[in-house]
Amino acid sequence: MSKQIIVPFGPQHPVLPEPIHLDLVLEDEKVVDVIPSIGYIHRGFEKLVEKREFTEYVYVAERTCGICSFIHGATYCQGIEQIMKIEVPERAQYLRVIWSEFSRLHSHLLWLGLFADSFGFENLFMGAWKTRERVLDFMEETTGGRVIQGTSKIGGVRRDISSERLDRMVKDLDVLDREMKELTTIFLHDDSIRHRLRNVGTISREDAYHLGAVGPTARGSGVAVDLRKTGYGAYDRLNVPVVTDSCGDCLSRCTVRAKELFTSTDLIRQAARKIPDGPVDVKVTGAPDGEYFMRAEQPRGELVHYLKGNGTKFLVRSRIRTPTLTNIPPLIKMLAGCDLADVPVIVLSIDPCISCTER
């Protein structure tokens, strides 16, 4: 047995702008053990719930994450609506689905770009972000914000999309689909990329399930878990296909995300076809009294917002369990036994978002 050395990875590392620290225990080039360490950017969001009225906290909840911001806001609102038994208008539910799926597109395209960057394919990184720009343009045109949409509110949404705009959006989706097709073909079929990602960071189906992997990390190992299947919002009226892949390596996780881009555009088309006319919000009176675990599917996986109110305007507790937090134990499993040079790719393959992990 050779001598063990410890190589620190992060919190500042070129591959990842977010502060996660890993102590990599190495034997020669092989990683034998990993000790993760977070806590560089704990902001105490959950404590802020005691100082902000529950209607104002929507803006705070939305700022938990800079990428899946809309889904955070909408999940929080849906949780409060469940406690207060508010019936949200149909149109608002469909609009939430449309914006959520655009968030997913935006997040997955961003991730594909960063992932390409992590294995040194700078050109592809630019290509993915160029396509992502179309999604951001739509977001800005319909909500007024590129990444912080700010359209969630308790009892509905704050903005409506006109039917002409929806028609135009569906037409634009074809262009987007064509661009994404070209992009994902490179990711999934280019020989050098396949060679770089195949059999790197493999995690078995059993390990992924029992270690609590969620989202594309779980689906890449063949665990068909997608919270959209529980039918929150308008998802119960749409056909949601669950994309899975069986190999459990980095290429599988990349495949799942690449294919999910097309299920997202498909869901947007379905929603645009089925969206009814009507109001987009209802008036909310009173204050939440009770508790609820609201679960939703984020681009990175299952998100849990636990909300507890006591009948006043200030909630007692808001606990946000983000997907990256629960994907850290599977990450440790993936890293054990890999080469040092593969660490950046594997860390990025779970799509870590440390800022929302620490809240």
Added chain:
Amino acid sequence: MAFFEMVRTALRTVMQQPVTILYPAQAAKKTPISRGHVMIDESRCISCGTCQRKCPAQAIIISKEAKTWQIDRLRCVVCNSCVDTCPVKCLFMDTQYTAPVTARSVDLIAITYVKPPKPEKKDEPAQ
């Protein structure tokens, strides 16, 4: 399995115009509802304080005595909450982002609204 999958894309991109714009020589993309920064029509503000109460970032302070409306641009998260809740619609969102600053400061705006003299008691704006 394919080699040089990227070549087609790369060649076409070389032929095209750049997709980026020459900011700041060329103006940044904006839409009519882009949230840039909050503006106030000081001649219509009735100093009711709704924007201050509804601001989740606590960036706005209204003084009824001094008749001023002040906003800390660095605290403001541009959520549009004050614009939505203003009863007299004197607040509106400009599409231009706040200019960069080197030091923390607040924008202090004097409210010039004068309560119109009304002989009848009805239709009096709430103070």
Added chain:
Amino acid sequence: MTMQPQVTTNIEVGQLIGSVERFRNEGYRLVQIGCTKVGDLYEINYSFDKDYHFENIRITIGGSTEVPSISGMYWNSFIYENEMHDLFGIQVRGMNIDFKGTLFRTAVKYPFSQPPVTVTKGDKP
């Protein structure tokens, strides 16, 4: 929107290991462990999921009670248990990876065990 009702079972601290073991044997996955401060007591929720069926068990303890770790059944629970220790000051016995309070490095020790902030109208900076 049709949401299934959420079942929460209140149990004693002593029953925790047995209940969690039952979930593990039935093939549930651990969704989260979350702590809530209610008055002087702490509610700890252990949430499990199997095929989108959500179940939740809850123990209610005082601040000085030691909680047994479930990391023997669910290896990934260390991340939640360390979080619970760092933010609420709950002592957890027998964690597989014990960060000893360094997972979340906060300026205030055990910030979430501090009394809740009370806000009165017009209380602005």
